[in-house]
Amino acid sequence: MKNILDKFFRYILDHSSAVIILTALVTVLSVAVLPQIKMDNGVDVFFNKKSSNYIDFQAWKEQFGSDQVVMVAFKDADIFTQKNLELISRLTNRFEDLPDVDKVTSLTNVNDVIGQEQDFIVRPFVENVPEDPVALKALRHRALSNPLFLKNVISADGTSTAFIIELIHKKGSEDKYKKELVDNVNKVLIEEFPKGKKYYVSGFTTIEVIYARFMQSDLATFIPLMFLILLAVLILSFRTFYGVLLPLVGTLISLVWTMAFLYLCGFSINNVTTIIPPVMLSITLLESIHFLWELILKSVRLKPKDLDSNQNEIIRDTMHHLFWPCFLTNITTVVGFYSLLISSVPPIQQLGFVAGTGVFFAFIITFTFLPAVIKQFSLLRHLYNPKDQATGANDTELYGFAFLQEAPDKIIMSVARFSIRHKEIILITSLVVGIVSTWATFKIKTETSVIEYFRKDSPVRQATDFIESHLSGVHMINISLRAGTEDYFKDPRELKKIEDIEKFLYTIPVVDKVTSVVDYLKEINKSFHDEDARYYAIPDSRNLVAQYVLLYGADDLSKFMDSRWEWASVRVRLKEHSTAKLQKIIAEINSYLKENVPAGISSRVLGQTVLEVDSNEAVTNGQVLSLAFAMLVIFGMMFIDFRSIPVGFLSIIPNLLPLLVNFGIMGLFAIRLDSATSMISDIGIGIIVDDTIHFFHAFGEEMKKTNNNREESVYRCFASKGRPTVITSLILIMGFGVVGFSRFVPTYYFGILSAVLIFNGLWIELVLNPALLTFFKPKFK
């Protein structure tokens, strides 16, 4: 094996120009596809597109119309003033004139059905705004007594009103038109709305558009910030031009390859895959830094002229020395990422596959391109500062970071001493921390509600909260009832069953508003009976239903019944965001439908909300499975690597504990498990385990050198591995920490918690390992 590797390394160095050209070629091709990468703004990416809930919902949308809605609302002491009604009427017209608007429903244009002596009138609620206070009062009274208006366009107290702007249904088209519409709506509001008066814009489309905007701003923050950090780290570590340039180029190339790979897989940039660049940058940077450090270490004691003549040998030596440890730590990181493939949430799978492969790319570049460039341009002696050569007496002092020498080393060594001296206390404390964390882990709640991705103080969240508290919930679910027989629902007995479903739905506390065809039929029936409230009821014969429908020309009904009257839809608006709670509500509705809907009718609960709930379940299940897989493989590798069962078990402890602590933090601080935070442990385990591998390997070697003197071996280990471990962890903490600048709640937590995990991984490693190794005294092979 060593021979094959040696041949390979020689080949790389002998053909350095070819390696450089080939790398450049692949990179240029990769850069060429980068502009093709699509941004996927929709929240659709989180859904399992093969599930029956997804497919049936698409069919439902085909029938009952697009779910793309922008909602605008505002509040005033009394909505029924001449000024307000004129404003509503003007805004309604402006909104209707915007491109891609299908329909606008507002207090002034909502259909009002009126029965008056011999007349039957269907007309917009306010055609001409009255000046007379008495007439305004009459309008108020009429609006507040119409169930079809209440909570939809007007609040029960008459102080808040809403516009519902529906977009035309565009199948599979680009999202650009949604963005334009939301922009246009805002433009109209700025132009028409009195200065200083507050308005709120929400609705599913708005949420999606702002979501996309945040995503782009995330990317625009992550990448430059990450580069600044990279640059700072490199300048501080190497303080030479090439020492900064080479890792930077290597890292960039791996990132470019990775993003091209993302494109070639047919994936796009979405809310989850935005995390790839910053995370990849920090992981791949470490790879290059490791390589350069080792090179410098090997060359620093040689005189410049010897350096040139021995260049190939030094590079080859470094490659030999680093290949296996790097390979192993890479594999664990890759396994961590690939374990995400087990998840059934598509963006999580995509991130796992692409980032895992990206780590592999970084490995390839470190062992082909970097050595080839150094050889080709004889860069070895340009990598380090000549001053280091003069002072460089021993290995550890030279190991990069001259700026961070004495003090950190002292701290690290005292940590080792403390750990060995108080090993019992440390072990017991760790055990307690582990148990408490495990207990807190069970308090973790899963949440995938899209609106809760936004912080409470973000305008869209505030707008949504306003509409929910003053009018009705923004979350919608639809109950689809399909009979398969034409005119089935014209039978008053069947309509009665829909009415029963409505009544049942209103018994659920968070249900705000239920609307079905029954509400319209009751309203028409009342109008045909001189507005007599007793006739606010389902018409008593099938023929009457058919004749009312024949007459009622407005297209409102098509949102609730198909043209054959065999497919009914009941729309439910809820005040609840929590997918965990919605899950229970949906189950409750399903069990009611199962008991009460006749066998021949297929009843389904459909909607965006249902899909969000589904992805909730997928996140939980995926988390358990993929973490189990990652742990099995990675810990399995440790047993094989150390060829010892006791050492294998011991090596698990400093990795399991940080994971538990992280879950514990999530449980205690009520941070929810969602599509982003569920990835932390999988990715994290692959990364924090690297330190253990390095540390345990070094410890094994020192044991041989010191004749199995454990304490001495620990000190030596700390002396050689301590500072690099701290530095690499710091780089990773910064890399993941950058993601903490996200404007999305889950992405933000992903960044912060990943950084916390790596931080915990670091100090647990430093504090716990000496205690573990000196207390349990495992034998190394």
Next chain:
Amino acid sequence: MRNLFVGVIIAFCVLLAYRQSFAEAPSGASIIEKSFNRDDGKDSYSKIEMTLVDKQNNLRSRILEIYSKDFGDLTKTFLEFSKPADIKDTRFLSIEEKNADNTQYLYLPALGRARRIVSSQKNLAFVNTDYTYEDMQRRRPEKDAHKLIAEESLDGHSCFVVESIPRDGASQYSKRISWIDKESYLVLRVDFYDKKVQKTKELRVKNFEIKQGIWTITQVEMENLKDQHKTLMKLLEINYNQGLVDDLFTVYRLEKQ
């Protein structure tokens, strides 16, 4: 030299033909006027099969009978559904007014009562079809500004193509483009444009012939492009100039069993 001569001759002929066509082409307004005033009988009775086609291609069929009579310049129409059973005997009376929207009454047999239908929304669908209440009214030519924009052949019939833009805003459409057959002066196709000047509907005459000496449309299709919904109408029976009595066109008659 010879080529030049031929060239000049051709150019001259083209110019002549161009001038000729200008000289002969009637104005858009006169075409619409002529079409509006063409002979469609003093009165008529027709039996029609109406088929509604939704976007999933589900068909629903209805049979209706229409009585129509001219009262001077204005027309009254009486309409009765005979199929399907649940809307049998539902009746509809439309009285054209000189300077206002038609007055419309509806009789629902299940209630045994007639109601005047008042709607200021012209875009409401007429009995669940793709025709709106506005489409059902005869549109008087003076309400629009007309312009002849082309002359072309449509399914083998040579037609005038006239663009009509409402003079006031009181229409659900921003414009209509009509293809008018030069021979019969029947409107063979209309493209309807909504307020955003997007084509929303298309009316197409599938078949027409002379019945009892009068050009008569026997098959027509209205398609709503937005909803992908269609209304097909097929003439089953037609009788012109039978001398229908005036009493037929009254509310009293509407409510009588």
